[in-house]
Amino acid sequence: MRKKYFYNSRHHRSFLKLKIRTVIIIIAVILAAAGTFKLIPHFFRSTYIVTIANKHTKVENSNNTYMIYTQLENGETKVFKNTNSFLELKFNSEDIYGGLRVNKKYKITAYGFRIPIFSCYENIVKAKAFSNSK
Missing domain, CATH: 1.20.5 (Single alpha-helices involved in coiled-coils or other helix-helix interfaces)
Structure with a gap:
């Protein structure tokens, strides 16, 4: 037993x-x-030539999401978000947002994809003023 x-x-x-x-x-x-x-989303990267149409800040749970409304060269509208990203080592979203001017043209590099039902937007990594001379 x-x-x-x-x-x-x-x-x-x-x-x-x-x-x-x-x-x-x-x-x-x-x-x-x-x-x-x-x-x-970090594997899906795109570069766009856009004109800034409008921008505003969306605050959720004390986190700022900077929304950038643009128009592509072909007339299509596209919305981007601009947030910090640890994986991208991007901590300057406020600087990018402050540097973007309405009605100016920019070359924007972004990652991610747009899923309207989940309110997912491409996140801006870089924005540089666009000039036709290049």
Whole structure:
């Protein structure tokens, strides 16, 4: 009888370890998936020649999101956001926002994609005043 008790106790411990390992693996997979979803937009980069039509600041949970409304050369309108990004080592969104002037032309480099249903916008990485001489 004592052997049986020892066996059950040992079996219980290994089963508990298996449960703990499973929970840790599930948590790791969830965190990896969440991290991957944050990384995916950084692989989609585009450069645009735009004219700034308007801009404003949207405040959510004490975080500023700078919205930039533009018009492409073909007449299409396009909306960008301008926020800091640790992955891009971009911490100057306020400077970029302040430097953009309405009715001026810029060459904008951005990453991400526009998903209207989720209010996702391309994030501006660089903005440089555009001149036709280049």
